[in-house]
Amino acid sequence: MRIAYLDCFSGISGDMFLGALVDAGVPFELLQRTVQALNVGAVLERTRVDRNGISATKIDVVVNGKKDLPREEFWEEQRALHQAHEHSVAPNAATHGRPLSEILKIIAATSISDGAKQTASAIFTALGEAEAKVHNVNVEKVHFHEVGAADAIVDIVCAAVGAEQLRVDRILASPLNVGDGTVKCAHGVMPVPAPATLELLKGVPLYSGQVQKELVTPTGAAIVRVLASGFGPLPVITTGTVGYGAGARDFQQHPNVLRLIVGESLEAGQANDGSHGDPAVEEIAVLEANLDDLSPQVVAYTAERLLAAGALDVFTTTVQMKKCRPGTLVTVLTTPQDEARLRGILFEETSTLGVRGRREMRHVLARRHAAVNTQWGEVRIKIGSLRDVDVNVAPEYEDCRRIARERNLPLKTVMQEALRLYLDKKNG
Numbered sequence: 001m002r003i004a005y006l007d008c009f010s011g012i013s014g015d016m017f018l019g020a021l022v023d024a025g026v027p028f029e030l031l032q033r034t035v036q037a038l039n040v041g042a043v044l045e046r047t048r049v050d051r052n053g054i055s056a057t058k059i060d061v062v063v064n065g066k067k068d069l070p071r072e073e074f075w076e077e078q079r080a081l082h083q084a085h086e087h088s089v090a091p092n093a094a095t096h097g098r099p100l101s102e103i104l105k106i107i108a109a110t111s112i113s114d115g116a117k118q119t120a121s122a123i124f125t126a127l128g129e130a131e132a133k134v135h136n137v138n139v140e141k142v143h144f145h146e147v148g149a150a151d152a153i154v155d156i157v158c159a160a161v162g163a164e165q166l167r168v169d170r171i172l173a174s175p176l177n178v179g180d181g182t183v184k185c186a187h188g189v190m191p192v193p194a195p196a197t198l199e200l201l202k203g204v205p206l207y208s209g210q211v212q213k214e215l216v217t218p219t220g221a222a223i224v225r226v227l228a229s230g231f232g233p234l235p236v237i238t239t240g241t242v243g244y245g246a247g248a249r250d251f252q253q254h255p256n257v258l259r260l261i262v263g264e265s266l267e268a269g270q271a272n273d274g275s276h277g278d279p280a281v282e283e284i285a286v287l288e289a290n291l292d293d294l295s296p297q298v299v300a301y302t303a304e305r306l307l308a309a310g311a312l313d314v315f316t317t318t319v320q321m322k323k324c325r326p327g328t329l330v331t332v333l334t335t336p337q338d339e340a341r342l343r344g345i346l347f348e349e350t351s352t353l354g355v356r357g358r359r360e361m362r363h364v365l366a367r368r369h370a371a372v373n374t375q376w377g378e379v380r381i382k383i384g385s386l387r388d389v390d391v392n393v394a395p396e397y398e399d400c401r402r403i404a405r406e407r408n409l410p411l412k413t414v415m416q417e418a419l420r421l422y423l424d425k426k427n428g
Contacts, residue, residue, distance in 0.1 A: 002167065003237050005263075017159050019243075019244070022046065024243025028046050030165060035154050100124060124156060127196070179192045238263050283359055286331065288329060292327035299330065312333040376407050380396035
């Protein structure tokens with residue numbers, strides 16, 4: 001299993017995550033094309049910087065010729081500008097604010113993959129829900145302040161595209177160093193972590209270090225909350241690539257970087273005793289809920305949100321309920337550590353009054369990826385093996401779908417050609 005691990009010993013922000021992605025091998029040009037497709041008047045800049053002895057990639061979002069600032073500096077600048085023009089700034093000012101619906105329309109209209117669109121939409125939706133809960137308002141009444149500005153839209157959409165480009169099976173993260181002290185934001189001076197950040201990180205292991213600054217921004221919190229399927233120590237992996245993304249500030253005695261480690265897991269897909277190549281046995285949580293009074297559109301959206309939040313699988317079954325009413329059984333497969341969080345999504349998004357849960361054992365084939373170069377572009381191949389014998393081989397659906405759409409080809413043609421090339425290469 002290919003794993004990406006976010007080492008958040010200095011927190012996480014949107015620009016740190018993009019820097020770590022690029023430093024780990026995600027093409028900077030891919031993110032540049034994504035920004036162009038967004039058409040929000042922004043460009044990306046890449047520089048090499050030093051953060052307390054660690055060389056890292058710094059990514060800056062430049063809007064109308066001006067770099068994005070840490071939000072504390074952003075609001076200090078806004079207050080100074082208003083004072084210069086003899087205007088007062090209300091505590092809840094929504095400079096550059098956009099409602100969630102407008103942001104989701106921007107994402108939907110962007111020429112990126114459907115998977116990246118779903119991920120980016122889930123990140124912004126998580127942000128909106130956190131703000132709405134903190135301020136006790138409907139999510140559509142939330143104007144996103146600094147997180148709704150063009151730089152945050154760029155951060156989040158590029159984060160979704162870049163994470164997809166990593167081509168990993170799972171993203172994990174360390175406990176988060178949130179920093180300490182206070183931070184100035186749109187609503188005044190707040191303790192670190194800020195209320196919306198803390199709301200986003202419910203159930204996530206946090207700690208406070210010696211740095212008296214905000215280390216986890218709301219955007220960074222939303223990104224890691226949606227992308228990471230688990231939080232804890234670095235698992236047993238064979239390291240492939242390592243990337244460092246720089247934060248805006250350079251602290252003494254503390255490297256302000258986000259470290260991204262990508263490698264192959266030595267646990268999943270191997271034998272229980274480390275020999276013979278038998279399937280690994282792992283414990284998973286199964287969540288189920290019966291629904292008979294909910295729009296199919298809401299069911300579909302809930303499934304998308306659960307998958308974006310790290311569910312191993314989500315599927316629905318048509319069932320007959322009490323009084324012969326037709327209904328839908330929603331089943332969610334997840335890791336035990338994500339069970340409570342995904343159960344919460346089921347309660348939030350659906351009309352169910354109860355969610356059943358149980359633990360089951362899952363036997364997992366050893367999995368790896370290969371790649372073939374078709375006449376239309378590269379396609380990844382998923383391979384499952386049992387005792388060193390390949391028993392399941394399948395082209396990656398998203399790669400084939402992208403090529404089929406771009407080239408106006410039947411999907412089955414692309415999939416058949418990718419599989420043929422892999423088998424020819426293997427048997428040749």
